Amino acid sequence: xxxxxxxxxxxxxxLTLAPGVxxxxxxxxxxxxxxxxxxxxxxxxxxxxxxxxxxDGATVALDSLKGQPxxxxxxxxxxKDICPAIVADMMWVEKHLPAAMAGRVRFAFxxxxxxxxxxxxxxxxxxxxxxxxxxWTFFHGDDDAVRExxxxxxxxYRADGKGGFDHAAVISLLNPKGEIVFQQRGVRASSEDLLxxxxxxxxxxxxxxx
Amino acid sequence: MRGGRILxxxxxxxxxxxxxxGAYASEAMATxxxxxxxxxxxxxxxxxxxxxxxxPQPIASFRLDVEPVTNGEFLAFVAAHxxxxxxxxxxxxxxxxxxxxxxxxxxxxxGDPLDAPATNxxxxxxxxxxxxxGLKLPTTEQWEYxxxxxxxxxxxxxxxxxxxxxxxxxxxxxxxxxGLANSFGVRDMVGLVWxxxxxxxxYATTAESRDPNGKDSAAxxxxxxxxxxxxxxxxxxxxxAMRASLKADYTTDNLGFRCAGGA
Numbered sequence: 001x002x003x004x005x006x007x008x009x010x011x012x013x014x015l016t017l018a019p020g021v022x023x024x025x026x027x028x029x030x031x032x033x034x035x036x037x038x039x040x041x042x043x044x045x046x047x048x049x050x051x052x053x054x055x056d057g058a059t060v061a062l063d064s065l066k067g068q069p070x071x072x073x074x075x076x077x078x079x080k081d082i083c084p085a086i087v088a089d090m091m092w093v094e095k096h097l098p099a100a101m102a103g104r105v106r107f108a109f110x111x112x113x114x115x116x117x118x119x120x121x122x123x124x125x126x127x128x129x130x131x132x133x134x135x136w137t138f139f140h141g142d143d144d145a146v147r148e149x150x151x152x153x154x155x156x157y158r159a160d161g162k163g164g165f166d167h168a169a170v171i172s173l174l175n176p177k178g179e180i181v182f183q184q185r186g187v188r189a190s191s192e193d194l195l196x197x198x199x200x201x202x203x204x205x206x207x208x209x210x
Numbered sequence: 211m212r213g214g215r216i217l218x219x220x221x222x223x224x225x226x227x228x229x230x231x232g233a234y235a236s237e238a239m240a241t242x243x244x245x246x247x248x249x250x251x252x253x254x255x256x257x258x259x260x261x262x263x264x265x266p267q268p269i270a271s272f273r274l275d276v277e278p279v280t281n282g283e284f285l286a287f288v289a290a291h292x293x294x295x296x297x298x299x300x301x302x303x304x305x306x307x308x309x310x311x312x313x314x315x316x317x318x319x320x321g322d323p324l325d326a327p328a329t330n331x332x333x334x335x336x337x338x339x340x341x342x343x344g345l346k347l348p349t350t351e352q353w354e355y356x357x358x359x360x361x362x363x364x365x366x367x368x369x370x371x372x373x374x375x376x377x378x379x380x381x382x383x384x385x386x387x388x389g390l391a392n393s394f395g396v397r398d399m400v401g402l403v404w405x406x407x408x409x410x411x412x413y414a415t416t417a418e419s420r421d422p423n424g425k426d427s428a429a430x431x432x433x434x435x436x437x438x439x440x441x442x443x444x445x446x447x448x449x450x451a452m453r454a455s456l457k458a459d460y461t462t463d464n465l466g467f468r469c470a471g472g473a
Contacts, residue, residue, distance in 0.1 A: 042300045042302060043300075045302060047300050047302050047303070048302075147408065147409065148334075148337070151458035152459075154411070154458070156409070156410075156411030156414045156454075157412055158350075158409055158412035158413070168414065
């Protein structure tokens with residue numbers, strides 16, 4: 001008891017000497033953990049807190065994608081090399097979705113070129129390619145948001161000094177919780193593996209709901 | 211039991227008070243002067259008609275930690291930012307080896323000195339640490355430029371690198387600050403631990419991302435595999451290969467970091 005009292009006195013002394021931010025934060029953290037189960041899996045990309053602007057000008061966090069399978073990539077719209085092939089692969093997947101899954105998958109394109117790919121540019125790109133906002137979202141973020149997401153997706157990139165970028169061609173499949181369940185590295189004539197994983201994911205999800 | 215919890219709260223509080231008062235924010239930084247950076251990667255592969263070497267690139271002045279971030283500094287950071295403690299870190303941000311040699315959330319391991327470089331830290335954790343100081347991880351360009359921006363340093367880097375790579379890793383990295391400062395006043399960039407950079411995977415070259423049209427020898431969408439400026443620079447190959455092998459959530463025993471900021 002005396003020991004406890006002494007510790008409390010020391011604690012109070014420390015509180016008056018130091019900004020008490022950490023202790024308050026600790027308590028909040030503790031209470032939150034008691035009150036609610038973890039809403040996000042530890043491995044969910046939706047733990048990233050970056051903010052993005054869509055092609056329609058909405059400001060969103062990544063967890064706006066939660067609750068559905070997501071087929072996603074990173075690139076830039078003025079790219080002449082590999083990006084059109086990546087988007088073509090994603091379009092191929094969309095075209096070959098089983099009828100029951102139509103409209104239940106989100107296709108997400110994150111630009112690595114924030115300076116050029118403004119939301120308006122992204123919208124024009126989507127329109128030019130006939131990528132309907134019902135299924136496709138294009139995202140514009142700041143440099144740090146882009147670099148952090150690219151790190152999480154394992155997409156290395158760098159400016160090539162000529163207005164373009166060297167970057168890895170990666171299409172990732174996220175489950176409704178935002179976990180990476182499959183990645184296609186490099187472009188394909190037809191992305192059958194990716195499509196198969198996506199269909200399997202939807203089947204799993206359906207089973208879980210039932 | 212209760213006393214133990216109060217005690218650990220006190221320890222956390224003391225550590226965070228240290229952090230808030232700037233103990234980890236006062237790490238010495240060197241100002242790296244603007245200059246010309248010689249890229250290791252070529253823009254174009256040599257051809258029969260010529261051997262185009264990438265022109266030197268201007269690089270702006272920036273600040274860089276003189277030494278790698280230490281255990282002590284990282285301890286103060288995790289005390290002030292509980293989400294980065296070993297028991298709380300989210301798996302998406304750091305693999306299961308994160309801070310694995312520490313004996314607890316706020317205790318270093320046996321024989322792990324405060325002034326040894328912080329290792330078993332992921333890219334996300336390193337970047338979060340730098341961000342808390344108003345800094346970032348150095349870009350690969352900045353890091354490489356600071357390593358050997360001047361000619362006399364280049365030879366020293368090679369010699370030091372070969373000596374380091376010839377030795378098995380120590381069980382634990384030695385304390386920082388024992389290496390000789392280079393002409394920019396930074397030390398321990400070679401010979402102690404490998405280090406994260408902001409764009410560590412930007413130079414990865416993989417066959418599967420090769421330009422599908424084959425119209426140049428590009429890996430990635432561009433010219434990343436066109437070759438290198440100095441094929442004899444084996445330590446540089448090692449550095450780029452090591453960084454390309456990383457993923458942002460990886461943590462290993464001999465991978466640390468330092469922070470950079472604007473001039």
